[in-house]
Every structure is written in C-alpha cells, then in structure tokens.
Amino acid sequence: MAGCETEGSQIRYARLAGFMYLFIMAVYLFGVWITSRLEVPGNIVETAHRVVENELLFRSGQALGSLSALCAVLLAVCLYVAVREIDRNLALLALAFELVYSAVGAVSQLIDYAFLKQRLDAYSSNILDVKQLSAYADLHSFLDAAALNIACILYGAGSILFFCLFLKARAIPRILAAWGLFGSVLVPFTGFASIIFPHPSKLLQLGWLPIFVAEVSVGLWLLFKGVNLRSRENGIMDSVVAQSTR
C-alpha cells in the first residue's frame, strides 16, 4: 500500500516536472520577448525613452526572469523526487547543481535591475552622454550573457545527471533520455565557449538547440505519460543483478 502511494507520488512529481519544464521555458522566453520589444538595436536613446514610457512592462519582463529562476527550484525538486529511487546519491548531487544554478540565475537578475536603474537615472538627469549610455548597454549585454552562461554550466552538470538516471532506469523512452543527455553535455561546453568568444558564431549558438528540443520533448512526455515505473523497476533490477554478479 505504502509502495503504491510512493509510486503515485513519484508519477505526480514527474508530471509536475514535465509541466515545469514547459512553464519555465514559456515564462523565460516571454520575459525575453517583452524586454526585447522595448529595445531598439543601436539606438540607446530611443531604448531608454521606451523603457521610461513602459517601465512597468519592462519590469514585468525582468520579473518573469526571476520567476523562471524560482520555478527552476521546483523543477529540480520534482525531478529529484521522481528519480531518487534509482540512485539517491546521484539524484542528490543533481539537485545540488540545480539549486546552485537557480541561485546564480536569480542573483544575475540583479544585473538587469542595476542597469535598468542606471538607465532611468541617466535618462532623467542627463549625467551620461549617449556614447556612455551605449557603452553601458554593451556592458550590460555582455554581463547578462556571462551570468547566463555561468548558470548554464551548472545547469548542464545537473541536467547530465538527471538524464543519466532517466536513461539508466529507462523511466522515459531511451531515445529521449539519450537525446537529453547529449543536449546536456553540450550545455557546459557551449556556455564556456560563449564566455570566451563573446561574439559567437552561429555554429556555436546551435549548441543550445539540442537541450531546447530535449526539454520540450521530455517535458511533454513527462506531463502526459509520467515516468514508466515498470521499466524503471526493471532497470533497477538489472543494476542490482549486475552488482551482485560482479
């Protein structure tokens, strides 16, 4: 009876994890879309003007970034509960990486808020000229990208472990787990390469694509199908048999 309750709870957490995968992606992209709509490329004065005119909207876009970092904690906990029976220690390590990633992601929102404040103050008091504002806008985009890439390096480490556990236990179709693992391995490399080469080639940008596809597909799978506990039990049994025959 208790076992059934545990299984039920694990399936619920897996479904919630699937939902969180999709929700986080939607929230984050929506936030980026809002803030990018207010920015006029190459025209910092017009951008500052638009931001001042639509301050609430701009702040809402930034708040969505914070919300996605918060939801990443929920996602990590849901994934941890869903896979902890496979390997408690690896699941815990993955959770630790994801928590550090979320913290870095949340704190990095400070960069946005600091530069927003600077833009608003500079616009109202004319203490910076156009060139200086433009230089700070460049700095802002570099720092934003650097913080995101640092966070992604940590995220990739956690994601590798979660997908390893999915693959090991066959809790989701192997092709999905293997693709997720492939995408996760690319994340730290792409993140680090993006820090070293701040103007990356389009080829480097493609490094984010596999994890994006993996998260959408695994998110949908977990949301609608949950985790396959029977396959997972077989996977665990296989590993126990392998250990005992060694």
Add this chain to the structure above:
Amino acid sequence: MTNAAIDKSSPRSKARIAGLWYLVTMLMGVITSLAGGGFTTTLDSIRHPSFWLGYAADLSMVICYVVVTALFYYLFRPVNMRLSLLAAFFSLVGCAVQAFINVFHIAALVLLGGAQDSSAFSSEQLRVQATMSLELYNRGYGIAMVFYGCYCLLIGYFIFKSTFLPRVLGVLLAISGLACLTFIIPPLAHALYPYNLAIDGFGELALTLWLLVIGVNPQRWQEQAGAALEE
C-alpha cells in the same frame, strides 16, 4: 560480493572519492591563483591569455565543491541528519556566490578589452571602473568565504562527534572554518591575509589527505548510521 559487503565498502569508497574531489578542488584553486585568476586577478593579469585558464579553473572549483558537498552530506548524515543538510545548504550558497562573482571578472575584461565604444570613456575612467569590478569580485569572494566558514565549522563539529574519523581532524577543520569566518569583517581578513587562507588550507588539506589515504572506518560508520536510524 553480497549486498552487505557492498554496503560496508560503500562509506570508505565514498570517503575516498570525496577526498579525491576535494583534492581536485584544491588543485583548481592553486591553478586559479597561479594563472592570475580568482582573488589574485589584477588589471594586468586580466589581459594575459592565462587569465582564461584561471577563469576556467575557478568555475571548475565550484563544480568540484558541489560534488564534495553532496558526498560530505552522505558521509556525515549518520552524525546529524538535519545539521548535515544545513551544512550542505551553507556550502551550496557559497558555491552560488562564488560562481556568480565571476561575472565581475568579465565586466573588468569588457571594460579593459575594448569591446565597447572606446571613445565613450577615457582610459582612466575605464581603469577605475575595471578596478571597481575586481574589488566587487573580492568582496563577493569574502562573502562566499563566510558561508564556507560556516560549512567548515559544521563539518569540524561532525568529525569531532563522529566515531569514524579522528577528532583532531575535526578541530583542524573548525579552525579552518574560523579562519574563513574572518572574512565576515573584511578589514580583519585583509590584516590576517595570507595567514587566514594558509590556516584554512592546512585544515582542509589534512582532511583531504586523510580521506584519500585512509578513508573512514566503515564498521563504525555503519554503527553510527544504524544508531541514527533507531533515534
């Protein structure tokens, strides 16, 4: 090999793995310092190509320390499960801070590297801003050290209370923790530098070598784990 044998060998092997990851963490710290990264970064070293080696080592150090944290949580759970979780949280917050402050190095690099419109600020203004970025990194490093200090103090306490590691290691690690906690008052940390870091390093190195060479006493670890489960 029976399951019981697997379980008994588990804490010792995990302790050795933790020791290995701790050693790699310390090596990354040394590489960071030698390459002019971390808190040793200056305006000159940031423009040197070896800066990227230090930068990569600094981030790798954080990744390795997250692994150490997870392994230590497992290792010291039998001593006190709740406090062990609290200790892990202290360490993870320290890791998050240490990972984030690398952004300030990128800021200094962007300011000095000419990635921006060079006519917007005079070279002196750029130097002042880059210096401020490095100072912010150092302040952030101090904040991370405070969290690591709390972590080391708790690990020292766990070792002292445990039956599977020598108590002297616990005392050494508690002293390491106190040395890290000097960063809570930056002028004090500055006055005691580099002795505070040397004391911290000594305690951590002693624990690392012990874990790596001797590990933990698996029988006593099992006994303490069993006693914790009964409570």
